[in-house]
Amino acid sequence: MQVRVRVPTPLRKFTNGADEVNAQGNNVRALVEDLDKSFPGIKERICDETGRIRRFVNVYVNGDDIRFLQNLETSLKEGDSISIVPAIAGGA
Amino acid sequence: MIGATPLLEIRRIARGLHPTVRIFAKLEGFNPGGSVKDRPALKMIQEGIKAGRLAPGKTIIDSTSGNTGIALALIGRVLGYPVELVVPSNVSLERKRIIAALGARVTYSDPLEGSDGAIRLCGKILQEKAEKYFKPDQYFNPMNSQAHYETTSPEIYRQTEGEITHFIAGIGTGGTIMGTGRFLKEKNSRIRLIAVEPDDALHGLEGLKHMASSIVPGIYHEEKVDEKIPVSTENAYAMVYRLSQEEGILVGQSSGAAMHAALQVARQLRSGTLVTIFPDFGDKYLTTNLWVGWRERMAVGNLQFSI
Numbered sequence: 001m002q003v004r005v006r007v008p009t010p011l012r013k014f015t016n017g018a019d020e021v022n023a024q025g026n027n028v029r030a031l032v033e034d035l036d037k038s039f040p041g042i043k044e045r046i047c048d049e050t051g052r053i054r055r056f057v058n059v060y061v062n063g064d065d066i067r068f069l070q071n072l073e074t075s076l077k078e079g080d081s082i083s084i085v086p087a088i089a090g091g092a
Numbered sequence: 093m094i095g096a097t098p099l100l101e102i103r104r105i106a107r108g109l110h111p112t113v114r115i116f117a118k119l120e121g122f123n124p125g126g127s128v129k130d131r132p133a134l135k136m137i138q139e140g141i142k143a144g145r146l147a148p149g150k151t152i153i154d155s156t157s158g159n160t161g162i163a164l165a166l167i168g169r170v171l172g173y174p175v176e177l178v179v180p181s182n183v184s185l186e187r188k189r190i191i192a193a194l195g196a197r198v199t200y201s202d203p204l205e206g207s208d209g210a211i212r213l214c215g216k217i218l219q220e221k222a223e224k225y226f227k228p229d230q231y232f233n234p235m236n237s238q239a240h241y242e243t244t245s246p247e248i249y250r251q252t253e254g255e256i257t258h259f260i261a262g263i264g265t266g267g268t269i270m271g272t273g274r275f276l277k278e279k280n281s282r283i284r285l286i287a288v289e290p291d292d293a294l295h296g297l298e299g300l301k302h303m304a305s306s307i308v309p310g311i312y313h314e315e316k317v318d319e320k321i322p323v324s325t326e327n328a329y330a331m332v333y334r335l336s337q338e339e340g341i342l343v344g345q346s347s348g349a350a351m352h353a354a355l356q357v358a359r360q361l362r363s364g365t366l367v368t369i370f371p372d373f374g375d376k377y378l379t380t381n382l383w384v385g386w387r388e389r390m391a392v393g394n395l396q397f398s399i
Contacts, residue, residue: 010302085204
């Protein structure tokens with residue numbers, strides 16, 4: 001499934017500055033793998049050593065937090081809109 | 093009511109250190125607005141009024157990830173100025189509610205752009221209607237660090253009876269370490285200043301800035317810092333749990349990061365009086381991802397204290 005993925009500023013160094021990219025995957029897990037194939041190293045920033053999404057990163061599918069769906073198993077359909085968002089805001 | 097915060101000795105987590113190494117944390121959560129930011133917010137506003145830049149009819153505006161916003165909203169209420177804040181929409185729910193309850197108007201910036209996005213959006217709003225606003229400009233206003241030079245630092249020096257050897261603080265605007273550091277070095281040039289930052293651009297440490305990947309605050313001068321310690325989000329979170337479980341104190345994640353760094357420094361010393369800042373308490377973060385899966389993380393073996 002071809003989907004659009006919005007990427008936060010700290011990850012744009014992997015996507016050559018792009019804030020939105022295309023990717024493929026039947027579910028979020030496959031999507032992350034696909035992103036890492038296109039943008040090597042991005043998965044390691046998003047996921048921990050066990051392969052789970054890091055706690056301070058939120059992933060939204062069409063506006064819904066995947067933690068309230070099926071996490072990495074959340075299935076995707078053509079044209080879905082994914083956002084990877086830091087769970088908090090740094091700064092002051 | 094702002095300032096004059098207590099200094100807490102961290103005893104249990106500090107077990108295992110050399111007996112003459114002591115760690116103290118300054119509990120800035122005791123400020124009326126709930127964070128260390130009450131100090132620079134007050135100073136910047138006071139100076140603005142003195143300089144005539146903030147006067148009746150003006151609105152106070154700034155970008156913030158929350159604590160400064162709360163402080164400005166509070167002070168604005170008391171002095172009778174309207175307050176507008178530009179805040180990334182991924183700040184904690186508690187923050188949003190507190191700011192709203194204090195009567196500030198909020199413009200949310202893109203969460204994917206982080207606090208730099210808020211800085212830029214605030215700049216745009218200001219450009220469109222400059223005369224309406226007074227901007228404390230926390231990332232660039234020397235009165236931010238001046239507040240710490242005048243209040244935070246003398247308090248620390250007095251509270252440690254001049255024995256402080258190391259000062260450890262997280263960097264967000266850099267105001268705390270710059271202002272506190274300047275006073276401390278004047279008193280004793282051998283005191284070491286240690287800055288703490290997230291170890292990566294993508295992090296979960298609300299309030300702190302990864303300097304290499306973001307707009308560097310104009311008031312932060314890294315050459316004045318003796319050492320900079322990167323702390324992972326996971327280690328900072330782990331320390332928050334340890335502080336609540338072992339010391340009985342509930343703090344935010346930036347405090348966890350500072351404590352982790354302080355412990356790291358302490359382990360290399362044979363003696364020393366270390367002081368760190370706990371910028372706020374933990375009640376503003378209870379609904380956030382900080383506490384997601386924490387019990388599972390605390391279980392023996394699951395928790396990584398990479399010290």
